[in-house]
Amino acid sequence: MQMPLRLPFSSFFARRLSTRIVALFLGLLLLVQAAGFGVISATIEGSARGTLARELEIGERVWRRLLEQKADALVLGATVLAADYGFRAALSTGDVDTLDSVLDNHSARIGAEIGAWVDTGFVVRAVHDDGGAMADTAVMQRVAAELARQPRASQVALLGGRPFRFVAVPVRAPLVIGWVVMGFPIDRALLDDMRDLSRLHVVLALPGGPGGGLQPALSTLQADAGAALTGERVRVAGDAMVARHVALAADSDARVVLLRPVDTVVAPFRRLQWALLAITLLAVAVFGVVSVFMARQITTPLRSLVSASAQLGRGDYSQPLQHTDRADEIGGLAQAFDKMRVDIAAHAAEVRQLAYWDRLTGLPNRAQFRAAVREAIEAGAHNGGRFAVVMLDLNRFKHVNDVLGYRFGDLLLQGVTRRITQHGVRDGDLVARLSGDEFALLLPGADAATALAVAERIAASFERPLLLEDQTVDISAGFGIACHPEHGTDADVLLSRAEVATYTAKRRTASALVYDPAIDVGSAQTLSLLSELRRALEQGELRMFLQPKVAIASGRLIGAEALVRWQHPERGLVPPMQFIPYAEQTGFVRQLTLWVFEAAVRDWPQLAALGMERVSVNLSARDLMDSELPARLDGILARHGASAANFCLEITESAVMDEPQRALATLNALSARGFKLSIDDFGTGYSSLAYLKDLPVDELKIDMSFVKGMDRSAEDAKIVRLVVDLAHNLNLNVVAEGVENAAILAQLRALDCDEAQGYHMSKPVPVAELAAFAARWQQRRSEAASVALH
Ligand code: C2E
Ligand code: CA
Ligand code: CA
Numbered sequence: 001m002q003m004p005l006r007l008p009f010s011s012f013f014a015r016r017l018s019t020r021i022v023a024l025f026l027g028l029l030l031l032v033q034a035a036g037f038g039v040i041s042a043t044i045e046g047s048a049r050g051t052l053a054r055e056l057e058i059g060e061r062v063w064r065r066l067l068e069q070k071a072d073a074l075v076l077g078a079t080v081l082a083a084d085y086g087f088r089a090a091l092s093t094g095d096v097d098t099l100d101s102v103l104d105n106h107s108a109r110i111g112a113e114i115g116a117w118v119d120t121g122f123v124v125r126a127v128h129d130d131g132g133a134m135a136d137t138a139v140m141q142r143v144a145a146e147l148a149r150q151p152r153a154s155q156v157a158l159l160g161g162r163p164f165r166f167v168a169v170p171v172r173a174p175l176v177i178g179w180v181v182m183g184f185p186i187d188r189a190l191l192d193d194m195r196d197l198s199r200l201h202v203v204l205a206l207p208g209g210p211g212g213g214l215q216p217a218l219s220t221l222q223a224d225a226g227a228a229l230t231g232e233r234v235r236v237a238g239d240a241m242v243a244r245h246v247a248l249a250a251d252s253d254a255r256v257v258l259l260r261p262v263d264t265v266v267a268p269f270r271r272l273q274w275a276l277l278a279i280t281l282l283a284v285a286v287f288g289v290v291s292v293f294m295a296r297q298i299t300t301p302l303r304s305l306v307s308a309s310a311q312l313g314r315g316d317y318s319q320p321l322q323h324t325d326r327a328d329e330i331g332g333l334a335q336a337f338d339k340m341r342v343d344i345a346a347h348a349a350e351v352r353q354l355a356y357w358d359r360l361t362g363l364p365n366r367a368q369f370r371a372a373v374r375e376a377i378e379a380g381a382h383n384g385g386r387f388a389v390v391m392l393d394l395n396r397f398k399h400v401n402d403v404l405g406y407r408f409g410d411l412l413l414q415g416v417t418r419r420i421t422q423h424g425v426r427d428g429d430l431v432a433r434l435s436g437d438e439f440a441l442l443l444p445g446a447d448a449a450t451a452l453a454v455a456e457r458i459a460a461s462f463e464r465p466l467l468l469e470d471q472t473v474d475i476s477a478g479f480g481i482a483c484h485p486e487h488g489t490d491a492d493v494l495l496s497r498a499e500v501a502t503y504t505a506k507r508r509t510a511s512a513l514v515y516d517p518a519i520d521v522g523s524a525q526t527l528s529l530l531s532e533l534r535r536a537l538e539q540g541e542l543r544m545f546l547q548p549k550v551a552i553a554s555g556r557l558i559g560a561e562a563l564v565r566w567q568h569p570e571r572g573l574v575p576p577m578q579f580i581p582y583a584e585q586t587g588f589v590r591q592l593t594l595w596v597f598e599a600a601v602r603d604w605p606q607l608a609a610l611g612m613e614r615v616s617v618n619l620s621a622r623d624l625m626d627s628e629l630p631a632r633l634d635g636i637l638a639r640h641g642a643s644a645a646n647f648c649l650e651i652t653e654s655a656v657m658d659e660p661q662r663a664l665a666t667l668n669a670l671s672a673r674g675f676k677l678s679i680d681d682f683g684t685g686y687s688s689l690a691y692l693k694d695l696p697v698d699e700l701k702i703d704m705s706f707v708k709g710m711d712r713s714a715e716d717a718k719i720v721r722l723v724v725d726l727a728h729n730l731n732l733n734v735v736a737e738g739v740e741n742a743a744i745l746a747q748l749r750a751l752d753c754d755e756a757q758g759y760h761m762s763k764p765v766p767v768a769e770l771a772a773f774a775a776r777w778q779q780r781r782s783e784a785a786s787v788a789l790h
Helices: 008-015 017-082 085-093 096-110 137-149 188-198 225-229 262-313 329-356 366-383 397-404 406-423 448-463 491-507 523-538 580-586 589-609 621-625 629-640 653-658 660-672 689-694 714-729 742-750 767-789
Strands: 114-119 124-129 155-159 162-172 176-185 201-207 214-219 233-236 239-247 255-261 387-394 430-435 438-444 466-468 471-473 477-484 512-514 542-551 557-568 572-574 614-618 647-652 676-682 699-702 733-737 755-757
Touching (some): 017 176, 017 262, 096 114, 096 124, 124 137, 188 201, 239 262, 366 387, 366 491, 387 448, 397 406, 406 448, 557 589, 647 653, 714 733
Parallel strands (some): 557 614, 614 647, 733 755
Antiparallel strands (some): 155 162, 201 255, 387 438, 466 471, 557 572
């Protein structure tokens, strides 16, 4: 039964529990009924057979009695004749005529068809014969002889083809002098008597049939008596009958056959069977209805449980389960299911809560904010509505976390949340925390100007330091704004553009910036640019240019700064400002730095040959966060057999200030390896000089925004002088970049600035052109020297 049947009906049965229950019930019922029916039928059959056998047995006895009674009557008549005076007188006188007449009289009186006087020699002396059957005296003699020996035997013999029953009575005077023999025929009347008495059919069968067999001589049957002779179970004129054969004479096959129709016996039993069948059908009907009802009782709630669990599977926990009020197991199951539903619903609500809310601040999280922006866009599609996304990123939050600990960082974020919600938010605005120190506002109906005003209000609220557990903490942030629909009609585009604006604002140390395609050649382009950059690196499209640095006092070519270029197959030579920011955003800049460093190391021998002391390479903020950078640089140096002392690494102030702790760790590691370190673009940042003191740097590069204009602006010249003095006070080498003319160079010489870099000497050039520059420069120096001499 375990074998999986694949017939369609079996799968139908397997599918419907109710069908299985009903089929099982009805099947069992039919089985029981069929067994009962079989037993009863067998019993009926057996008892019918018994009844028939008994009836036939009794029939045979009746038949024999009937014959005996008639025979007794003949014996009586013959006895009377034997005592008759006239008969005895006629015997003694031998008067045959008288003998005949006496025989005739007596025979007629007692109804014997045959009467005879047989002497002691068994010779038939006188005969009375009604039907003329006595032609065969030999038979008479044989019968007489038999009867003389056994007077009480039932002697039947055929005379003239008809069966007769004979009796014999001896005549004594006083010795036996002969016998009176009398016989009557077994005839139609006898058979009818038998039928009346026993209700059996009787067939008299005598020899003489075709082939020497028996043939029916007389019969109480209407027709087809011959069929009755064929056995014990016969079929006569279509009716089944049971037969009993009773032999008539010892010396002959002649017999009577007693017959009983089976139907008459079985009929009452048949009625019983029909009644039983009717009861069975009724029971099947009742059972069917009841079991369908019972099955429904079970399967209907089961089905509703199945559909309820499917509903749960689809995430719909709102529908309470049915049948929970039942007191039985199904009720228990429904209750258990319903409890599960409630629990899952609660759990799901919790998960939703987690998925959409920020635990720390209680604000919506990025997912919810994104969904809200989407909704606003969809709503805007109908009412053309505008809205603005303001994003803000705290400055130096990681620093707070590192220095003051995470718990303090959490308190700070909560304080910031309060400031934002208290100062930036109107009804209907949404404030969310997107990630660590990144927050965002969704301002329905706002344009760029309104959003800027909100950003400035929040920025103003940040000006007052936060008071956290007796500590005051300065907070500031960069704000970026993207407006719908002008900056994007897609939630992700809007968010990433607001982010680009924020990032740019922070870099420019502006407090708030509205997105502008100029600051972002397209966020979508960023990715394709990134893959292009990768390709550029792999296919050798990057070039290293070198810009010479000269010692101002001696005029000697003392070093060079390595600056990257991209030899784009279509766009030509791409300046670094067009791809370095993307490389920084995506982190690809780390690979770029390694590439430039390796190029510088590789070309170092040529530079050294020109008399240079060292070459400078720029590092980005990302590089400083990379704790593996020092080891990687080591590896490159080792491969080329170069020394760290010949390389200066330029870092901007802001790169250090992003995460001073980690930056400091990297800088220390680099310094320990012998690298020179330089602070690039000095003067544009806002770092405190206190930090500068602790950094392991060797050099300051004055930002060219001061240098380029110092020949015209006294203010700029003053700043340059201050920086030069500061550097010297801190024992640092000082470099001026953006030296565009001889006047500036002369001013720098007067200020005692150490080195100069700028277009006045040379633009950045490929390494191959450096030798030519060196020669030209030498030439200019000697000319200047001779001018000075004369
Ligand atoms: P930077 O490090 O301040 O590089 C100096 C920039 O000033 C160079 O621009 C140089 O060509 C330019 N310059 C030099 N002298 C003069 C002058 O007399 N007048 C004017 N107006 N400009 C002058 P460049 O090569 O376009 O590089 C721009 C910036 O790109 C660099 O500024 C640096 O921040 C970045 N950068 C360039 N190459 C690399 C690199 O290999 N790695 C990294 N991380 N950044 C790089
Ligand atoms: Ca630089
Ligand atoms: Ca610079």
